[in-house]
Amino acid sequence: MFKNYIKLAWRKIKADKLFSVLNILGLSIGLGITLLLFLFVFHETSFDTMYPKRDRIARVLLHTTDQQISETWCASPSAVGPSFQKEIPEIEKTVRFYHYAFGQPASISVNDKELIEPRFFYADESIIDVFDLKFIQGNPKTALTRPNTIIISESSAKRYFGNLNPIGKQLKLENYQDFEITGVFKDFSSNSTIDCNVVASFKSTHFAKNPSWGNASFETYVLLSKNANLTSVEKKMAKLIKKEVIDPWYTFSLQPFPKVHLYSADYSDSYTARIGNIEEVRNLSFLAVLILIIACINYMNLITARSQKRHKEIGINKTLGASTKSIVGRFYAETGLITLISVIFSLILAILAIPLFNRVTGIELDYKDLFTLPFIGSLLITWIVTTLIAGSYPALHLSQLAPNVIVKSVFKTKTSGILVRKGLVVFQFTASVILIIGVMVVYQQINFIKNRDLGFNPDKIIAVSIGAAENKTSINSLKNKLLNSSNIVGVSSAQGFPGVDVSGRDIINPITKNGHNIQTNNTDAEIVKVLNLKLLAGKTLPKNKAKGDSIVDVILNKKAVDFLGISPNEAVGKRVQLGLGDNAYIRGVVDNFNFSSLREPIGAYAFHNDNSRGLHNYLLVKFQGTHIASILEEIKDNFEEIIPNAAFQYSFLDKNLERFYTSERRMASIGLTFSILAVFIACLGLFGLAAFTAEQRSKEIGIRKVVGASVFKITKLLSLDFLTLVAISLVLAFPLAAWLMNSWLQNFAYRIELSWVVFIVAGVIAIVIAIATVSFHAIKAAMANPVKSLKTE
Structure with a gap:
């Protein structure tokens, strides 16, 4: 019996090549995306499982x-x-x-x-x-x-x-x-x-x-x-x-x-370079399931779009004695065969896409993991679940209808199944619009971060590692050498820089005796100029200190001064307690600047020149011009001359700051790519429903043409039904998207405000896509010969 089901299913697939290709294409893309995302989730959840203890x-x-x-x-x-x-x-x-x-x-x-x-x-x-x-x-x-x-x-x-x-x-x-x-x-x-x-x-x-x-x-x-x-x-x-x-x-x-791996994204000072995020895993798992559901809905719509041709076949089979169980078995056999073919193609798509996915995400996924026993088991479960979900409506609905109802043409207009199919299309487009809005908001937030005034200027600054320098004389010689170049406009040596962890200490309010976290950076006098910090009061650090001078000069940001309860001008000259000894005095105050992620509010920060803290780790070189390669070569030559027998290591400040938002950029890239594919899959479902509707209303269209309706009016008539579905989708999607994206934006201390423009653009995109998808069948039905459709019973 099962063998016969497979033979019949294969014949149906070959008999209707267009819809079979659309079904397999939609499911293959949906399953391929699901495989990639699940492979990512498997990778993230597999961390540290190799340690016996x-x-x-x-x-x-x-x-x-x-x-x-x-x-x-x-x-x-x-x-x-x-x-x-x-x-x-x-x-x-x-x-x-x-x-x-x-x-x-x-x-x-x-x-x-x-x-x-x-x-x-x-x-x-x-x-x-x-x-x-x-x-x-x-x-x-x-x-x-x-x-x-x-x-x-x-x-x-x-x-x-x-x-x-x-x-x-x-x-x-x-x-x-x-x-x-x-x-x-x-x-x-x-x-x-x-x-x-x-x-x-x-x-x-x-x-x-x-x-x-x-x-x-x-x-x-x-x-x-x-x-x-x-x-x-x-x-x-x-x-x-x-x-x-x-x-x-x-x-x-x-x-x-x-x-440790998945639940440490909000913690600071971690040494590992591999920090995961449980929210990202949850979001991508949800996206994988959502796209799989959209693909299954697409299958339902496409398979039922051809249901009119199947009605009489089912009715005749039932009249000849076929049981409901056998009808259900045949539909599930057909669905199972199509999904099996789709699974095979999705594996091929996933293998081909893994290198691109790795470049986008920065994750090291291996195609061999697709063939591990746990993943093969998961794939088998996915195939079974997809078959059960995708085949549920055509198998369970059509198989339950009585033969005398199925073979009558009146069934075409009285059945409530069209409401189910319309509901599925509404779900697809609601999900698609939410994805479109989500991607747009994420990109807007990333651009906001990229263009926000950080309180300092990270552009055109190179951080050169100078840990191998033997002494301060070597560092000063390298600084002077670089400043002789017309391409270099400023050089500062420092313990660290914005975006890099420096020393965490406590600053004490002398009146309340309360403490407050503060980041302290051992640096030189040029730091204010190189970073283009705004000096609110006082002066920068002194360029030279007398030998034996035990005073530690400190520059605080306004956040630290606010904690002390005094104004910037009042702060200058006062002693400050922040773990740098009893001779630390405030020399200047700079305006607040974002030295960490924009997810966090600006904290207290201090620059100081405590000589007892050892040599500086970095040389911050501010350059001008656009010939970066030649400037880097010049810096490298000077470095190797002054600090021989050490490797030249550098990074750009603006690029280093971008690492704070790796997860957001990854989500945006993945979201954009997969949202486009999800919309494409949804369009296949809409394409199927348009074909079904045109087929159901062929006689009505024929009558309208006979009494003088134009092609434009008929096309408009058919298209309006689908635009109504899209409008319902927008009504559902907009509040859901607003709630989801507002929740996501709460993770940032500095964030954009949701704009109505995003929703209008997403709505226009959805409407244009719907019209473009539906118009093919609408125009085709409107231009068909009315005599042919009226003769059909």
Whole structure:
């Protein structure tokens, strides 16, 4: 019986090639999009599943206790790890991570080669056991037990040494520290939160010798004992903080390791370069399901558009004794065969689209994942569900009709099925209009961010890494060398710059004694000029300081001064408490500027010139002209002359700031592409309903033509019905889209206001698409020979 169903289904597909192609095309595109998005969701939800102890690992989160702005940091003080392990029995081991120079790419020398290593970390030796590092060479038990030892990934070993054995060889960091390579470990997976290329012993840092409760710059992971209770451990952590820290400005909590990747998008100071977003996963999952539903609805509309030809066939079969069950089986066999063909084509489309999808999203999806057992199982379930949904209406509705009703022509006008089909079209266009509005709003917000006055000018500024400089003399020599160029208009050395994490501290109000979070940046006098900051009061930092001068000059932004409760002019000359000693004085006040994401309100910020804080990490070079390649070459030549034996590493400030909005740009790109395809699929459904309507009203059209109706009037008559459906879709879509996009915009402290123009444009697009889709069948029906349609019964 089943074999006969398949044979009949194949004959029906071949007999009606146009509609079969439209069905397969719509389902293939819908399923292809669904496969891609589900593959993305699989990738994101598969993070960190490779670690055997993952259910016992947790990350320490720091919560600031600022009364005005409470933040959550992924970083914690260096004393946290050893203290927790010593004092809390449920914590078996801890691992501290310190990304070299607080996230700066490292310049390393290997065999006379100068290389940039962006993922250079220090970590406790317990990293090997807690995260179960697989060693290819070396002894994991002793690899990081000594200072100045280092382990490198397999790919880094090949990059540094080719096929040579790296064990025992030396690696020089920034021309001042040598490390002995004691191990080679297997690369971390692309779906691992831990993504180190190089791991040096934490004992090599001064932080290991003098652990502090103040400098929160270290990611700390804990390995809990079996059956440990997180709430109980967190209570013990709170007691320990009260014991160790006088008037702490933070509290701690534990984040289960399996949640680190997807539930950390709103946290700051994370060292990993792979930060996911559960909202993005949910949105794309919803988009995948929505497009799959649209594709299924499209199938229903197309298959029922040919239902008039099927009515008599079904009626005759039922008259000859065919059961309802057999009719249902035949319809589902036909749907199943079409969806199976579509699944095969969708796999091909997904494989071809993966490279483009990877470029758009920045995610490393692999087509091989489509053929893993879990994904094949999911694909099988998707095929079954799609078959059941897409075939439900034609199978269950038409099979239930009585034979005497089916074969009568009166069925064509009395059946309520047309209302169902119209409702499905309304759903398709409502979803499509919401997608169109969503994409337009996301792009408007991105453009708003791109064009907003940030309070400083990031254009034409290059940040050059100078961590390898031996001393301040070298830095000053490079600055002077660059300033001799006609292409360079300003140079400043600094600990960091807007868009890069600097030192987090507390600024104290001397009257209320309350603290407030503040970012502090060790820099020089040129920073105000290079960033084009607006000086509200006072002066910039002094260009030169006398030897032995212990005064720390500070420039605050207006947000910090407002917290102190004084005006910018009153602030100048006053002493300020922000963790820079007792001799820190306010020299100037600049206007507020966005040094972080526009999702967050502007915070307090300070520039200072504390000489005891070490060398600066970056040289900010402001240039003029459009010949960027030649300017970069000039900067590189000067860099290599003054700081030899170091790799030249740079970034553009404006491009660096864009990384805050990677998720939004990704959603906009994916949304635009898939919205266009969703609208196309919806148009196929509308095309099917237009064909069905023209077929149903063929006799009416013939009569109207006989009594003198023009082609234009008949086309208008048929088109108005569909424009009514589109109008209903717009009425439903506009409030839903407004609610959804207003909710999304709440994530930004600085955002656009929804404009009625967006809704009008989306409405016009929907109407134009509907008219263009329907007009083909409307004009074709209007121009048909009326005699032919009147003779048909």
